[in-house]
Amino acid sequence: MVTDGAASGADVSKLRELNSLSVVKAMRGQPPATVTELAARTGLSRPGTDVVVRGLVSDGWVKVVEPDGSSVGRPARRYRFNAGAGHVLGVDVGGHKILVLLADLEGKVLHSHRLPVEPEADPVARLGAVDTAITQCLAGAGMRPDQVWAVTVGVTGPVDATGRTTLFTPLPGWSSVSPAEHLSARFSCPVLVENDCKLGAVAERWQGTAQDADDIVYVLAGMRTGAGLILDGTLRRGYGGAAGEIGALKAVRWLAAPSHLENCPGIPSDVHPNDRAAWVFEHARTGDRDARTALRKYVKDLAVGAAALVLALDPQVVVLGGGYSRSADLIIDPLARELGRLCLRVPEIRASTLGADSVALGALRVALDHIDAQLFTDGMPAPLVLSS
Amino acid sequence: MVTDGAASGADVSKLRELNSLSVVKAMRGQPPATVTELAARTGLSRPGTDVVVRGLVSDGWVKVVEPDGSSVGRPARRYRFNAGAGHVLGVDVGGHKILVLLADLEGKVLHSHRLPVEPEADPVARLGAVDTAITQCLAGAGMRPDQVWAVTVGVTGPVDATGRTTLFTPLPGWSSVSPAEHLSARFSCPVLVENDCKLGAVAERWQGTAQDADDIVYVLAGMRTGAGLILDGTLRRGYGGAAGEIGALKAVRWLAAPSHLENCPGIPSDVHPNDRAAWVFEHARTGDRDARTALRKYVKDLAVGAAALVLALDPQVVVLGGGYSRSADLIIDPLARELGRLCLRVPEIRASTLGADSVALGALRVALDHIDAQLFTDGMPAPLVLSS
Structure with missing residues (x-):
């Protein structure tokens, strides 16, 4: 919608948030950039960009990269997206193994933990292995559960809207299990459940052969x-x-x-x-x-x-x-x-x-997409609020 | 992209065009509306809407609906989208029949013509029947080919990017035929070719059971x-x-x-x-x-x-x-x-x-979508320019 009236106070606040999102989009996955560079990438004015970047720094979304002093004169400060502001977990609940990956907000894998399970394991034993593998992965990375913003669990069989595999699943006893409910005792963040083949497809498009x-x-x-x-x-x-x-x-x-x-x-x-x-x-x-x-x-x-x-x-x-x-x-x-x-x-x-990691990698991507959708729909509160 | 700089001259002209498109979108398929009503629907200011509507009237996109004098005081003028500014043809080239539908820019069918063909007819005979059916349909509606803005032809078999059915077709000799090339001798507007099942699906979602x-x-x-x-x-x-x-x-x-x-x-x-x-x-x-x-x-x-x-x-x-x-x-x-x-x-x-009309109806919808895509990408010149 294009409007030609004067912007109200609420519009101005919304505009600032949209501008914050533009700047974050322009930073992610990129090397550190100056305010001038970010202004060019976003189409915002240089003073406007400066205000937005200062706000993002004080909120914790953006880190200052101090100049290394190698250039002559007074070099410009550079800024980068703070990918470590939050984290995601991708969990592959397979027939023979549990694989847990922990990544930052740019999808960089910081730690992984793999645990074999018996194909015949019942749901209680398999969920126990999931808990253990997650504990080991978080401990290995030195993270607490409240530093995780989203978890995606990959399972066999189609997953309905409630996160259950009610239609069909090859894992013994698994049709009555809700991994999302199980993990929500431990994580206050969103816990998503998705079919393993779907996650494999997502992973191959994200980082694999397609x-x-x-x-x-x-x-x-x-x-x-x-x-x-x-x-x-x-x-x-x-x-x-x-x-x-x-x-x-x-x-x-x-x-x-x-x-x-x-x-x-x-x-x-x-x-x-x-x-x-x-x-x-x-x-x-x-x-x-x-x-x-x-x-x-x-x-x-x-x-x-x-x-x-x-x-x-x-x-x-x-x-x-x-x-x-x-x-x-x-x-x-x-x-x-x-x-x-x-x-x-x-x-x-x-x-x-991507081989054996593809399901867990796809789970990371789905978790990151969920966070992005929240940010770009609900706006960007400071990360501390989100992770509490 | 949200910008906070001052708009340039080119931006202002682009903005006016976007506003014209907003107003046209708000009018189509709706009863006649006043400027005040259109301003409310689009979120534009009332004076801004008035300028846009006057421009659309002088370009031929919008018609004035004069008040009927039944109300007390001075009633407001109403405006409606000029659906008759242009027309589209939907052609179903079936095994047993050719069906041609002519519609206005809101998809209202103004005329139809149906011509039986032999299942064994060779491409020359079948394209001849297409020509005849189109001629009859245009004559029945009192239209010239240059009043048609887009034609879609439905054929059996998958259609590749060149508008040919090179992969597979059940019609005899049809794999070497390009209906688009054939019709472009007669129509200077875009001639699209699409598979009949795909058009049936489009029609059912547009006007049918789905x-x-x-x-x-x-x-x-x-x-x-x-x-x-x-x-x-x-x-x-x-x-x-x-x-x-x-x-x-x-x-x-x-x-x-x-x-x-x-x-x-x-x-x-x-x-x-x-x-x-x-x-x-x-x-x-x-x-x-x-x-x-x-x-x-x-x-x-x-x-x-x-x-x-x-x-x-x-x-x-x-x-x-x-x-x-x-x-x-x-x-x-x-x-x-x-x-x-x-x-x-x-x-x-x-x-x-929709029965036997579904392919030709889907063809109309695809032709209308093509015109919309052109308008909303390339902007809105006056209809007279488009139909020349």
């Missing part, structure tokens, strides 16, 4: 097969939180796909169930005929569900993620051939570059 | 089966224009689905191939066992592709459109049962309310 793409089909290929969708640069959740769950449809063969690897003839009986697929990839690489056949059947099934998503959405990029993406060199070429056979237009297929 | 929904899977059920997707209220085209083409995947059974109806035992040999499905629906309604079996098999196959889209996107609404939606009362309940069996969350399923 940073240049806005329309992404992320395929999690592992002991389970799943998908996460990024459309127009935004995570697609779906009306009930269940977007990407095409693997539940028998006809597209994702439910059966991993069994070709797990049931490959010739796997020695002392190989742990979790390592059978790795054994197949390893032996396919050295030319073992049974392993190559199992791999071929796996990719053929994987391709049907992938083709359904490609035909439905016509994305720019398909990202192959999940545990099996460590063997992407064996999968991508035959997958591309199958998609060529099944699809009208074959998008580029890329291997995940 | 006006309240932002996430829509539109299923075109007829002699062909296809889909169009609306996500976040916007038509999903896909990176290469091929979104919604899940029907090309054999595993989801849309390719085979209509054959259950067409090959139903008991259809008399003198029933025209185009009318065999209608015969089946009619006899299924009266309890004919073969017809009911054929219908059941059809819906079972239709549900697999629909389930793939529902699981992939988790939409709010599935709209059943296309020719067979005339028998939606026979399809929707068994389709909902099948989706309940196949999906994690079943969205609401609704029957199209």
Whole structure:
């Protein structure tokens, strides 16, 4: 809305806040800058920028970087965004492990903690492991829970609006569990819950192999097969939180796909169930005929569900993620051939570059986005208020 | 961007244009309004609004509605958007018919013309029919081609960025045809080409059964089966224009689905191939066992592709459109049962309310959106300049 009347007092205060947000946006992820540089980046006047920057410094959002005295004359002060004003946690609650990442407000990972769990662990044991891993991560970074502004927990299965996985979950007993409720006993900040495939997709666009793409089909290929969708640069959740769950449809063969690897003839009986697929990839690489056949059947099934998503959405990029993406060199070429056979237009297929950290990294990004949305909607109180 | 410096001359002119757009937005689709009412709707000052409205009247965008003299004292003048300043054409190039709709800038259909074509017609014959239908429609409305500001043509098959259907098309010889090139000999305005399923989806959200929904899977059920997707209220085209083409995947059974109806035992040999499905629906309604079996098999196959889209996107609404939606009362309940069996969350399923006009109506909307995008990006010259 463009107005041509005189601004009221409330408008002036709102304007100052919008200008503060402009300056913060212009600082984040950038090297320290002078007031003159910030004025140029934002389009604000130099005196106006100076007032805004002083306010942000006194509120704790911005740090002064003192000149190092190396230049002649009186050098200008530089300012940087205080990324350490707050922190976020990203938690991956997997079948076999809990991974917790702690990051600052620019997404820089300051500490991580990984804890193995048994695939058969019941919800109480698994939530206990989540608590332990979070405690260890915070302790390792020297942080208190009240210094965390948002937590995102990645879980298997679609997540509804209440943060529960009521529709479907492969973790034993997990459908009645609310990780958000559990963690809210410890954190007064927002605790978000999201599906692991969706977080993997978010991570690959943020820091992984698909940073240049806005329309992404992320395929999690592992002991389970799943998908996460990024459309127009935004995570697609779906009306009930269940977007990407095409693997539940028998006809597209994702439910059966991993069994070709797990049931490959010739796997020695002392190989742990979790390592059978790795054994197949390893032996396919050295030319073992049974392993190559199992791999071929796996990719053929994987391709049907992938083709359904490609035909439905016509994305720019398909990202192959999940545990099996460590063997992407064996999968991508035959997958591309199958998609060529099944699809009208074959998008580029890329291997995940984030590996086992992708879900927890995506969880960090979702937590940071939540904080940004709060700041840019509700405005910018001083950080101390936010973190109390 | 919020600026606190003084506005330059160029800024003032830009501001006046933005204010003109605000006033036009506040007028469209609304009853005539006074300057005071328009000032309240836009947040502009009353004198500022008055200047803007006078400019719009002299440019031809706005019409004065003189007071009818029924009220006491001197009543205020009212103003309305001049929807007749320009016009758009929506053209549906179907297998069996050409339908042309002519509408004003508020989307009100002023004239329509329908022309049957043979399914086997080659591109030259089909484009000839398009030309004839357009000529008849313009003549019926008393319009010249230069009074049309945008044309959208709906065709079968995915449409690439050049407006061609290079990937796939069920119309004979059509893959080498560019309707946009053909029509540009006659129209100097933009000629857009879009897939018919996508246009059906657009129409249902604009004027049909899904006006309240932002996430829509539109299923075109007829002699062909296809889909169009609306996500976040916007038509999903896909990176290469091929979104919604899940029907090309054999595993989801849309390719085979209509054959259950067409090959139903008991259809008399003198029933025209185009009318065999209608015969089946009619006899299924009266309890004919073969017809009911054929219908059941059809819906079972239709549900697999629909389930793939529902699981992939988790939409709010599935709209059943296309020719067979005339028998939606026979399809929707068994389709909902099948989706309940196949999906994690079943969205609401609704029957199209636009019937055979939906593709041409969607074409009108796409043409209007194109004009809006031009106005709101390039600004508002007087209509006479635009229509020349």
